[in-house]
Amino acid sequence: MTKGDLDGPTLFGRPIKPVAFGLVLTMTIIAQANVRGIDRGTQPPLSYIVSILAFAAVIALAWGWIAGNQRCAEVGLLLVVAAYTTRAAFSLLSSGPDPAVFFSLATVVIAGGSYLLEANSHKGGQEWTPSSSRH
């Protein structure tokens, strides 16, 4: 069990990670919005790079949870930080201190904090494995 897990309930025998699940949803929205070019926080060609980062984050977080791969999950959280920081920086540089900048920065804090919790939980403790959910 890591510090990002709910203590007790499991889903398909795996620990429930509310922050990681929420970030998968937001990154799915970001990925599809950037592919379609309707994300107001970016512009092509940057939007295509952000969508690739977002899609990679979704894959890494999902695979980290399904396969119980702690390293993969941590990489996914770092990709969320990279995608949202890019979006925040572009919004700030192109249109000034817009609300989109602060929403992006808030997500960076959430994902970065979750990364620190996940990355430090397994040192000397349990990793993100299906069998570790009840420890």
Added chain:
Amino acid sequence: MDPVLVQALSLLIGAAAAVLLQYGNYRWGGKRRKPEDDEENTKE
């Protein structure tokens, strides 16, 4: 500012944030175990 420059700078800032977060956690993160601690724990 040149739009391409803004996009490149934004991407650079995003990548730097992720790298700095990982390096910062590696360098100053809590609960780090030193190799000598592991050696000490495995001694009979």
